[in-house]
Amino acid sequence: MLPSKFLRDRSSILKKELQHVESTVDEEEYFLKRSAQTIQKRTQQLRETKNQAFDTVSLWGLYGQEDMKAFKSMTLPLFMSTTGGPFDCLVDGSLLLSYKTIDDPNKIYTRIDNQNPDHLAMKIAALEGLGVPQLTQGVCTSSGMSAILMATMPFLEANDNFVSSNRVYGGTQQLFEITYPKSGWRVRWVDKPWEIKEWEKRIDKKTKFLYIESPSNPTLYIADIQALSTLAHEHSIPLIIDSTLASPALTRPFEHGADIVVHSTSKIANGSCRAIGGVVISLDTITTNIESIKDNFAYMLKGGHFRNMGPCLSPFNAQIIWDELITLRLRVKQVSENALIIAKYLEKHPKIEKVNYPGLASHPQHRIAKQLMKLPDGQNAYGHLMSFNIKGGLRKAKKFAENFEFGVQVTHLGGSYTVWVHNATTTHGQMTNEERRAAGISDNLIRYSVGLEGVQDALSALDKTLRKI
Ligand SMILES: Cc1ncc(COP(=O)(O)O)c(C=O)c1O
Secondary structure (H helix, E strand, C coil): CHHHHHHHHHHHHHHHHHCCCCHHHHHHHHHHHHHHHHHHHHHHHHHHHHCCHHHHHHHHHHHHHHHHHHHCCCCCCCCCCCCCCCCCCCCHHHHHCCCCCCCCCCCCECCCCHHHHHHHHHHHHHHHHCCCCEEEEEEEEECCHHHHHHHHHCCCCCCCEEECCCCCCHHHHHHHHHHHHHHEEEEECCCCCCHHHHHHHHHCCEEEEEEECCCCCCCCCCCCHHHHHHHHHHEEEECEEEECCCHHHHCHHHHHHHCEEEECCCCCCCCCCCCCCEEEEEEEEECCHHHHHHHHHHHHCCCCCHHHHCCCCCCHHHHHHHHHHHHHHHHHHHHHHHHHHHHHHHCCCEEEEEEEECCCCCCCCHHHHHHEEEECCCCEECCCEHHHHHHCCCHHHHHHHHHCCCCCCCCCCCCCCCCCEHHHHHHCCCCCCCHHHCCCCCCCCCEEEEECCCCHHHHHHHHHHHHCC
């Protein structure tokens, strides 16, 4: 996955670094060459995916005939091991453990890489990269939160800042607001993220990136990725986007100028709700004024922050998510169709004050959603998530939560099951009233993640409950 320039730079440094290992230059050269071949093969495979359909990539990823023959398995096997290996010889081990040839996940320690997370990262990176000529690369993480951590912290030093939409998941809000300031990293929230000048006002010389979540959980703000990436690039900084809710089946942010994409793969990427996971995907070269992380950002994490902090994904979870991606587009299409029917029904209901769903013409960023949210065949679809306000404030919202029996009342979203939650008392309960108000989380808001159940069943259940309250 690494370009040859990177390899050349590395190999000249290596000769010096490996002086303490008893080896001949021939041995080093052999392993470096082998590493280069692995990279070239990967690069070639990734390039080939660019001519393939979304469904072909989501089915096979980069698991091809050669792997099948090598592993004697039609499907990607589970590599449930703490360690790959064995090393071919001391030099091989030395090169691997100095992270110079970690492109071979067969050999390395699972905290750094393993076949399953590696294949998952390549599959998602390939899906995200379908619309752009550049190559993409990824690293899988233990959760969506650790993906956000990995995607952002390499940019930050004490007294640096970054500018973020305040329409972000509650966990992200807490990470940026509570945890990051302890290291001197300051978030500058944008309360009206749809106004580009609000972003511009907050950028200065110490600003290291812009951050958005789009669509946002749970208020469904849709960011103008193009405008924000243009603004970021004018300041030589990257645009980082949490694209969990869209998934690559609906929006491929690199097409619109984003530099780094993160996902919680615990959500729609993994419809069966069986595995927590995350992924960071970057373009081969990103816009940043920090030279050391400009190239191969996601890959470099493996030998840096990711290795040092340890948020690796279990091979077992990676395998589940890899399999789930096979049906991603089909699931996204179906839940989007169901969601639009439900959103239209709720919008007309006399007991509903407001529905937030990007597919509705009443949504404030519907025009942008129409440009950005498209299935791979170009057809518009707007995803599984909506939220709605119940007339009558907190009391009526609680009554809804006490009476609604369809699906499950839990803090989850994006699975194949309908799930819903009252945000002010649960997912966003740790925020202050003021923070909640600023982020658009009213006391009467219900988040509703549409599942694959028959849509008529959902409508009947909603009807029955709304009659009662
Ligand atoms: C948009 C979004 N990003 C990130 C996360 C965090 O993901 P995880 O729970 O996998 O850490 C969530 C969790 O709900 C989310 O909704």
